Amino acid sequence: MNRKIKSLLAALCAGAFLISCEEQGLRSGDEVSDSAADSVKTAVVNVSGKLFSIPSPVQTAKLIQDAGVPYNREILSDVSKMSEHRTKSAQAMNLGVYGTDMAYASLYEDGQSALKYFKGVDRLSSAVGVRGAINPDLVKRLGGNVGNPDSLLMLSGKFYREADNYLKENDRIDIAAYVLLGGWVEATYLTAAAAAVGTEVSRNRLAEQKMTVKTLREAVEQTADQAFLDGEIMTRIYALEELYGRVKTQYTFNEAKVDPEMKRTVINSTSVYEMDDELMDEIYGILKDLRKTIAAS
């Protein structure tokens, strides 16, 4: 029996040694370290083939601006509370929130506010352990372009993709999901606020989140710990999903048109989403509560 244990331990050490050699070759100075057990878990999760995709909050902020909705600095989150986020889940969710607000403020050329949110993004990315993995030049360029919407969109997209990639590579898919959750809630809240003042495009965009809220719930359910799943935020996510169940949808399939030379396909299918004023107000109400809970976490 002892021999078995010894052999097993020797093999585990050998495996850990090989892992450490390869990981050093890949990256150094990472705050989120791998363990042999973590690596196995990564493989199992990946092999299951289940991935999650949430529309970019940065794109949502751009769509709000494109809809001609006036800028409202007052509805943005309170970045002065960033040091109060103590848990990894809270830090990750608010990293998503600040990234959305940074993009929104920058798009409306409020460079001063965008810079504040950039500082929040910078600080919380360190807190969740991804800051060291992101190309320092990218971070510098992001900070230097907060007042330049065109560049900021591109750079923040790259920043969040690098962070997401690093978290997935290091089996921190729970943290990656929390970042998505925070970003989505903030972007959807901004959309709802625009819809509430009568912007039809934003109202449609709000209704179109029906599928995303389900995907988001699944992503968090499969990655978060039990305490989070039993908490207030998930209760509100479930309530939100239930409300979205009342959004009526009608989909019509139409043939797509392909242009092989341009490597481009035009998708001609159409979807119609419908919700009445009462439902919209209820969704807005839950989003307000959800956002408040994330800010206070």
Add this chain to the structure above:
Amino acid sequence: MKNLKSLKTFTASLFIAGAFASVQTAAAQCDTTVTYAERYMSDQFVPDGQTYRALIYDDQIAEFYTTFYGGSVYRIIGFSGLEKEQLIFSLYDQEGNLLYTNEEFRNAPYWDFEFKSTVSGRIEARLDPMKQTSGCAVLLIGFER
């Protein structure tokens, strides 16, 4: 008899160690694959802030659901291993109708999609069995600015 038992234990242990190392190698390969895939995201497209990666074997399929907003143009990049055209990716609508597959275009590593209306879709990715039997599949999505 004791020696045979020890040999079995040692072989099993080596297998476990090998499995750990191979998983880690695959994870490292994923990182390189992401770098290769990123080259197809031109400055015209803004990354959506996520990477979709999965270690797949043989005929396994990685899939995910997403929403594409109407009035937007998206670029989807599919890459596996260290060479292009090894990954087959397909886009289906919410009713399961095939909207596109790069299999019809020699496994093109990227394609652009213009959505007239918001569509919830499913993306499937699998390895081209003629080119690869296992590896890291990476998909990236960007939206046109």
